[in-house]
Amino acid sequence: MKIKLLFVSLLSTGFIFAQDQRAATLLEEVSETLANYSNIYIEFSYELVNRKEYIKQKEQGTLVLQDNKYLLHLMGIQQLSDGKNVYTINKENEEVLIEPVDTELSEGLNPSELFSFYKEGYLSSWDIAQPLYDDRTIQFVKLTPIDTYAQVAYLLLGIDTKTKHIYKLIEVGENGTETTLTVRSFTPNKILPTNTFVFSEADYPNYYIDRF
Numbered sequence: 334m335k336i337k338l339l340f341v342s343l344l345s346t347g348f349i350f351a352q353d354q355r356a357a358t359l360l361e362e363v364s365e366t367l368a369n370y371s372n373i374y375i376e377f378s379y380e381l382v383n384r385k386e387y388i389k390q391k392e393q394g395t396l397v398l399q400d401n402k403y404l405l406h407l408m409g410i411q412q413l414s415d416g417k418n419v420y421t422i423n424k425e426n427e428e429v430l431i432e433p434v435d436t437e438l439s440e441g442l443n444p445s446e447l448f449s450f451y452k453e454g455y456l457s458s459w460d461i462a463q464p465l466y467d468d469r470t471i472q473f474v475k476l477t478p479i480d481t482y483a484q485v486a487y488l489l490l491g492i493d494t495k496t497k498h499i500y501k502l503i504e505v506g507e508n509g510t511e512t513t514l515t516v517r518s519f520t521p522n523k524i525l526p527t528n529t530f531v532f533s534e535a536d537y538p539n540y541y542i543d544r545f
Contacts, residue, residue, distance in 0.1 A: 356457040356474045359492060366497040367448050370521035372399035377517055379407060383510045396444055397523075401434075402530040403444045413530055414445060420532040422540075429537055432545035448499060451490060454479055460489060470494045471501065484508075 367373070374397050381390045394407035401416045411422040414434060421430040434443075443450075451457070451474075460473040476488040484507050491501030498519050504512040534542065 353456075353458055356459045359472060359494075359497075360451055360457060360474060360490075362497050363492055363499060364449065364452065372397065372521070372523055372525060373448070374398075374520040374523045375516050375518065378513075378515045380513045380515075381510065382513075383508070385509050388510075393517075396447070397525065397529060398445060398447065399525070399530065401445050404529055405444050412444070413532060415530050415532065418532075422537070427537075427540045428543065429534075429540050430543050430545065431532075447502075451476055451488075455488070462494075463491070465493070465500070469496075473501075 374395070376393070376395050379392045379394055381388065383389075392408050394405065396406075397404040401414070403412075403414050405412045409423075409425060411424070413420050413422075417434060419432050419434055421432075423429070455476040455478055458475045458477070460475040462473065463471045465471050470493075471491040472494050474490045474492065476490060478485055478487070486505045486507050488505070489501075489503040490499060491503070492498070493500045496519075498516070500516050502514045506512070
């Protein structure tokens with residue numbers, strides 16, 4: 334009986350290893366595809382749901398990425414990074430917060446790492462596949478944080494198997510909150526204005542500037 338159980342255990346372990354290899358291979362294909370683009374422009378939907386607290390929020394946003402620089406518009410807030418500092422511009426309150434990119438107080442996923450964060454700090458495993466329009470398939474890879482103190486239980490990264498682009502990112506928190514980012518349009522190699530990632534204080538003469 335013990336021999337039989339051991340044999341079943343070895344088979345299960347081998348299957349899990351095979352799945353992890355498939356996940357790792359797919360993630361590497363995504364990285365190689367994205368590395369060929371000089372920049373990326375996406376339009377996306379953002380949804381936050383916490384069923385315990387009866388919270389549901391949905392917004393639309395845009396993001397431009399180029400190397401370690403980005404320009405994000407979401408929830409009426411504009412945030413840009415020139416690679417050294419992050420500038421958060423709140424037009425409603427006429428405020429600008431300036432802080433270093435590597436500040437330890439920063440929380441959540443850095444927008445510049447949206448298409449590369451999965452390379453470190455996670456165990457990856459093969460998950461479900463879902464059909465999409467135009468005979469496309471979204472293959473999900475489950476990412477489990479290695480850090481046992483992480484506030485995120487796991488993430489599901491949905492990858493378009495035809496284009497090798499990231500289509501969806503679902504983050505499941507330890508508190509039951511689910512955050513979903515779905516890419517509505519994906520445009521690589523756009524011709525960008527030279528000042529896309531440049532912050533000029535002169536453009537905000539009446540704003541309160543807070544430097545961290």
